[in-house]
Structures are given as C-alpha cells and as structure tokens.
Amino acid sequence: MNVQSPPEKLTARDFATDQEVRWCPGCGDYAILKAVQNTLAQLEADPKSTVFVSGIGCAARFPYYMETYGFHTIHGRSPAVATGVKLSNPELDIWVVGGDGDMLSIGGNHTMHAxxxxxxLQILLFNxxxxxxxxxxxxxTSKIGTxxxxTPMGSIDxxxxxxxxxxxxxxxxxxxSSDILQKHLPEVLKRAHGHRGTSFVEIFQNCIVYNDGAFKHFTEKSVQDEMQIHVEHGQPLLFGKDKSxxxxxxKDEMRLDVVTLGENGITEADIAVHDETNRSLATMLAQMDPPTMPVALGVLYCESAPTYDSSVHAQIEHARKDGEGDLAKLLHGGQTWTVE
Amino acid sequence: MPVISVSTPSDGYDVAIEAIRLATKYMTPVMVLTDGYITNASEPWRIPDPSSYERFDVEFRTDPENFHPFLRDDKTLARPWVKPGTPELMHRIGGIERSYDTGHISYDPDNHQKMTDVRAAKINGIADDIPEQEVEVGAPGGKLAIVGWGSTFGPINRAVNNMRDDGYDVSQIHLRYIWPLPRNLEELLKSYDQVLVAEMNTGQLRTLLRAEYLVPAEGLNKVNGKPFLIGELEDAIRTRLEK
Structure with a gap:
C-alpha cells in the first residue's frame, strides 16, 4: 500500500487532464472549463471525491478534461446517472454538465425530476x-426565427x-452567468457548490461556429452595463453605468419596471432589494429580456430544503434500526402459503 | 449485448439474478425479455432459500499499483470495477472510442477495429459461461424440434407432451439465452430433420438461427396479441410429421 501524504494545495492546472481539449477554436466552453478548474482549486476540492457527469453534446466532453472521476453518459440521461452515483455515495461532490439540447430537449424530463x-448536485447548463x-x-432555447x-425559413416555436x-x-x-464573465462565473459556481440540493446554473455560452453572437446584445462591452444586472441577496437591484x-x-401590474435614479423623484430607497428566497421575485427576474429589460445574472433564487439523497439515507438508517435486512424473511413476508 | 428471456413467471426470479451476474461479471448491459402474458400469468412457486444461490460478489479495485482503467481481465475481457471516491484511481469513462493501450480518446481506424472486435469477443465469450442447451421434452435427434423462447413455454410444452403421448417424434427446445446462443445449439438443431421456431413475432429468432447456423428452420408466427393455443401448435406438429 502507498502511504498517503497530506495533499499539497492543488492549482487549477492539477484539475486538467492530459487529454487534448477538442472544442472549436474560440468556443465559450474553454472559458467555462477554465472557470470550473479555477473554482475547484479555490474550493480545495478533493479530486478523488469529485465526479463530473455529462450526457451528449459539445459540452458533454467536459469530464474528459477534468482530473477527477468522470462519466460521459447517454444523451439527456446524465441527471439519472448522477442521481445513482450520489445515492451510492453521498460523500461525493457531483457536477452535471450538459447543453441546452441535452438537458432541456432530449433530457428535459430527467432534468426536471433531478x-x-x-x-x-451542481447542474451546469451550457446554453x-x-x-x-x-x-x-x-x-x-433558440429564439423564434433562428x-x-x-429550420431554413426560421424556427417558429x-x-x-x-x-x-x-x-x-x-x-x-x-x-x-456567462462564459465571458471570468470573475462572476467562479463566484456563482462557488455558491452553487455550497448549496445543499440541486444547484442549477445556466451559463450563457457562445457557439462561435453555429450561433456566433447569440448573446452579444447583452454581453458586448458596449452594452453590458445597460443590459446586465448582477443580482446579490440583500442588495438593491441597480444596474447601468454608474449604477444609475x-x-x-x-405592485399594480405585478412586474418589475426599469427606472432611472433621479428621474421622476426616484431615489435608491424606491429600488427593489434582491431577496433570493423569494420565488416570485426570482421568476420576475428570470423573465427579463433585452432590450426593454436587462438580463439578470447571479443567484436568482436560493432556499434551504431537504435533499433527496439525505432523505433516502435517513430512511435507510431508520429501517436499519429494526436490524439488518433478511432477504429470506422479506420473500416470505407477503401473502405466501405452502401447497402440501 | 447479452439477451436473455423469461419463460414462466417463476423463471423470472432466476433470470433476473442471472442478468445481474452477467452484467457485473462482464461489465455489460444485459437485455431481459419478458412480455405482458408472463406479467399477468401466475403459477405456484416455492420461494427459494437465498443462501442456496452461489454468490457472485463484485470485486472493487483499490490498489493504485499498475492501475489502468482500461485493463481487461484475461478471461472475461471485462475491466476493473472502481468506485468513485477511491484514492488515486480517478479516471473518466465514456462512449468515445479509446486507444486499446492507453485509454486515451483515439480516432485511429485500426484501433477502432480492434476495440470493436474485442468488445464483440467479450460478449461472445459469455457462451462459455452459460449452460449448454438442453432438450426440454424429448431427446436430442429426431424428426422435429419445436424451438421457442419466452412466454410460449407453456402452450408449446403442453402441445409437445400431448403429441408425444400420441406417438409423434417431436421434441421441445426452449431457449433462455438468446445472445450469445448456447455453444452446443448448432449441433443440437442439426440433429433434427425439421426445426420449427414458434414465436409471437414475425420470426426474429428463426431469422437469427438461420443466419447463424444455416439451418432450414421454419417459423410459426402469430402477432394478434393472444398466446398460442395448444391446438394451433398440435396442428402445426401434425402437419409436419404426417406429410
């Protein structure tokens, strides 16, 4: 047996495998990979207890590039595999990676049930x-008219x-968050990691070859101040250049409106404060779309609730109080009789 | 992929255990065939003593010395089982073709051929780990064998017994293992003058047996949602043995 030496502090590089990363040059996935590797290093994650599970798609190649345990599984079914891995060993830290097709079309129902x-789990959806x-x-997730x-004449759904x-x-x-927000993304990932339960993170990711610029209307430098709002719990929902x-x-229309400080007597006291435990507010934030509204980034919603894995194991522990299982007894437990 | 079938409600118990044995020993998905007729049928069944079954524990690799996730067991060609969480054995598994030697993603055509061949050899090798095919009713060699699988066991069994009582030379062969096929099946089928494959589909097993063994197997097929009638099978046997 090898003697285990205390682990050296790992760097982002230690979470990279020796495999050649195969995405198109300029793909947003590279930036996300870097952000995730940085995040794990900052979290001092233990590679042997970290598992990446993916389905099928460009994003799904992700596990090959992480020096952890990894499963590149079947299309849309990564949440099912991840659920099994987590239930078999709740100590593992599990990240699920998939694209918008994998997680919302082919695997929409699996994503829903997870x-x-x-x-x-941390579910990272590269959209x-x-x-x-x-x-x-x-x-x-393609916009109408794509x-x-x-859809040569434009998508209609x-x-x-x-x-x-x-x-x-x-x-x-x-x-x-977004692939190009290299400071914001690791912070969001750290919050996701800290949350007990399914942490769902949508990452806007540019596909340079087939859908280049899909998000430029809110990610380009010239518009990002006006078209993004970075929400933080307990902080007023301010955005724009100089947070103006x-x-x-x-309240009359049950919606959020954009206002400018100093106009029509508006002061900071009028501005809504982000409460990440308020599902209605989170829903309104998630609905916002440019150009009339900024895109809301950051933790839209977070609540503490029992996790499925902890409940499953609590049930198992509860059952064990009556002693270890006896298969023969179980088989004879129902309506059984002997034919003489 | 191994394919095994359930022939009676009580048979389902052993088939399920066998499926898990093959899946864990050979590290492969196993397909189990059942149907609504079995699901809704019933029969008396003596509950077995679980301790009377041979154990097939899975061994988990924990030793990092010379570990490689793409090692194969010489006999089964299966890979080592490693639990996520085991120190120093981190690796990635997935569906993209890998190099036979290093386990790295490989786009090399010769490697892909080799990997495809070795995967097929792993499944084919299961034939040496399953029992030889036995004759359910009757004896090896003779005028006619009725070959079936799955829920047709009951009516075929009754029909063959009835016809044998009437003096007809007919035997019943009922398959549990659809893939790989039992290693003696070719020889067994060729020991009969005629082979009739009775199945509730359009002849998939018959096609497989003809393709694998070049036996002139005929089909008796029915897909109307009702099980075979004993009389239908008796008529089919009579027609073939009286002409």
Whole structure:
C-alpha cells in the first residue's frame, strides 16, 4: 500500500487532464472549463471525491478534461446517472454538465425530476441556443426565427427559458452567468457548490461556429452595463453605468419596471432589494429580456430544503434500526402459503 | 449485448439474478425479455432459500499499483470495477472510442477495429459461461424440434407432451439465452430433420438461427396479441410429421 501524504494545495492546472481539449477554436466552453478548474482549486476540492457527469453534446466532453472521476453518459440521461452515483455515495461532490439540447430537449424530463427531487448536485447548463455537435440545428432555447439547417425559413416555436423552467419545477438554487464573465462565473459556481440540493446554473455560452453572437446584445462591452444586472441577496437591484438605473416592483401590474435614479423623484430607497428566497421575485427576474429589460445574472433564487439523497439515507438508517435486512424473511413476508 | 428471456413467471426470479451476474461479471448491459402474458400469468412457486444461490460478489479495485482503467481481465475481457471516491484511481469513462493501450480518446481506424472486435469477443465469450442447451421434452435427434423462447413455454410444452403421448417424434427446445446462443445449439438443431421456431413475432429468432447456423428452420408466427393455443401448435406438429 502507498502511504498517503497530506495533499499539497492543488492549482487549477492539477484539475486538467492530459487529454487534448477538442472544442472549436474560440468556443465559450474553454472559458467555462477554465472557470470550473479555477473554482475547484479555490474550493480545495478533493479530486478523488469529485465526479463530473455529462450526457451528449459539445459540452458533454467536459469530464474528459477534468482530473477527477468522470462519466460521459447517454444523451439527456446524465441527471439519472448522477442521481445513482450520489445515492451510492453521498460523500461525493457531483457536477452535471450538459447543453441546452441535452438537458432541456432530449433530457428535459430527467432534468426536471433531478431538480424537483432536490438531489445534491451542481447542474451546469451550457446554453448556446443551438445544436453545435450535430452542426447547427435549432435547439429548444433558440429564439423564434433562428435560421438553421433544420429550420431554413426560421424556427417558429417558442423557446424555453432554462431559469424559468428550473424555478417552475421547484428548484432550490437557480443562478445564471456567462462564459465571458471570468470573475462572476467562479463566484456563482462557488455558491452553487455550497448549496445543499440541486444547484442549477445556466451559463450563457457562445457557439462561435453555429450561433456566433447569440448573446452579444447583452454581453458586448458596449452594452453590458445597460443590459446586465448582477443580482446579490440583500442588495438593491441597480444596474447601468454608474449604477444609475434600477428595478422597482410595480405592485399594480405585478412586474418589475426599469427606472432611472433621479428621474421622476426616484431615489435608491424606491429600488427593489434582491431577496433570493423569494420565488416570485426570482421568476420576475428570470423573465427579463433585452432590450426593454436587462438580463439578470447571479443567484436568482436560493432556499434551504431537504435533499433527496439525505432523505433516502435517513430512511435507510431508520429501517436499519429494526436490524439488518433478511432477504429470506422479506420473500416470505407477503401473502405466501405452502401447497402440501 | 447479452439477451436473455423469461419463460414462466417463476423463471423470472432466476433470470433476473442471472442478468445481474452477467452484467457485473462482464461489465455489460444485459437485455431481459419478458412480455405482458408472463406479467399477468401466475403459477405456484416455492420461494427459494437465498443462501442456496452461489454468490457472485463484485470485486472493487483499490490498489493504485499498475492501475489502468482500461485493463481487461484475461478471461472475461471485462475491466476493473472502481468506485468513485477511491484514492488515486480517478479516471473518466465514456462512449468515445479509446486507444486499446492507453485509454486515451483515439480516432485511429485500426484501433477502432480492434476495440470493436474485442468488445464483440467479450460478449461472445459469455457462451462459455452459460449452460449448454438442453432438450426440454424429448431427446436430442429426431424428426422435429419445436424451438421457442419466452412466454410460449407453456402452450408449446403442453402441445409437445400431448403429441408425444400420441406417438409423434417431436421434441421441445426452449431457449433462455438468446445472445450469445448456447455453444452446443448448432449441433443440437442439426440433429433434427425439421426445426420449427414458434414465436409471437414475425420470426426474429428463426431469422437469427438461420443466419447463424444455416439451418432450414421454419417459423410459426402469430402477432394478434393472444398466446398460442395448444391446438394451433398440435396442428402445426401434425402437419409436419404426417406429410
């Protein structure tokens, strides 16, 4: 047996494998990979207890590049595999990685059930609003009118909002960030990691080849101040250059309105304060869309709730109080009789 | 992928255990075939003593010395089982083709051929780990064998017994293992003058047996949602043995 020496402090590089990273040059996935490796180093994560599980798609290659345990599984089914891994060993720290097609179309129901069960996983959804691996067909998050090989005249169906979906199915942690926000993203990932339960993080990710610029209307430097609001619990919902704009709760219309400080007598006291435990507020934030509203980034919602894995193991512990199981006894336990 | 089938409600118990044995020993998914007829049927069944079954514990690798996730067991060609959480054995598994030697993602055509061949060899090798096919009713060699699988066991069994009582030379062969097929099956089937494959589909097992063994197997097929009638099977046997 090898003698275990106390672990040296790991760096982001220690979480990288020796595999050649195969995404298109300029893909947003590289930045997310870097952010995740940085996050794990900062969290002083233990590689042997860390597991990355993915389905199918460009994003799903992620586990090959993480020096941890990894499962590249079947299309849309990564939440199911991750659920099994977590239940078999609740000590493991599990990250699920998938794209918008994998997690909202092919695996939409698996994503729903993982989130509603509140099993302790971090689900990272790389949303690029397109099927990249299969060469650019429209996806369930593509905007109406997206011209693609499968929608040459433009897509006609309404896209799903990942964050609203997660809120709707009872998610206990819903956050958003973007591939290019290299300071913001690791902070969001750390919050996701700290949350007990399903932490759902939507990461806007640019597909440079098949959907380039899908998010530039709120990520480009020239517009980002006006078109992004970084929400923080307990802080007023301010945005814009010099934080001159804010959101107020329009109680008559049950919606958020954009206001400018100093206009129409508006002061900071009028601005709504972010309360991440308020699902209604989170839903309103998730609904906001440019150009009339900024995109809300950060932790939209976070509540403490029992996790599926802890409840399962509590049940097992409870059952064990009556002694270890006896299979023969169990088999004879129902309505059984002997034919003489 | 191994495929095994359930022939009676009580058979399902042993088939389920066998499926897990193959899945864990050979590290492969196993397909178990059942149908609604079995699900809704019933029969008296003496509950077995679990301790009378041979154990097949899974061994988990924990030793990092010379560990490689793509090692294969010489006999089963299966890989080592490693639990996530085991120190120093971190690795990634997935569906992208890997190098046979290093386990790294590989796009090399020759390697892909080799990996495809070795995966097939692993499944084919299971034939040496399952029992030889026995004759359910009757004896090896003769005029006619009725071959079946799954829930048709009951009516075929009754029909063959009835016809044998009437002096007809007919035997029943009922398969549990659909893939890989039992290693003696070719020889067994070729020991009969005629082979009739009775199945509740359009002839999938018959097609497989003909393709694998070049036996002139005929089909008796029915897909109307009702099980075979004993009379239907008796008529089929009579027709073939009286002509």
């Amino acid at each position: 989130i509603r069960r509140n099993i302790d 690029n609003q397109i099927y990249g691996l299969t060469k650019g067909q429209y996806s369930p 011209r693609s090989p499968s 309404n896209p799903v909002s990942a964050a609203q979906f997660a809120l709707g199915v009872g998610g206990t942690f819903i956050a958003r 704009k804010g959101l107020v709760l329009n």
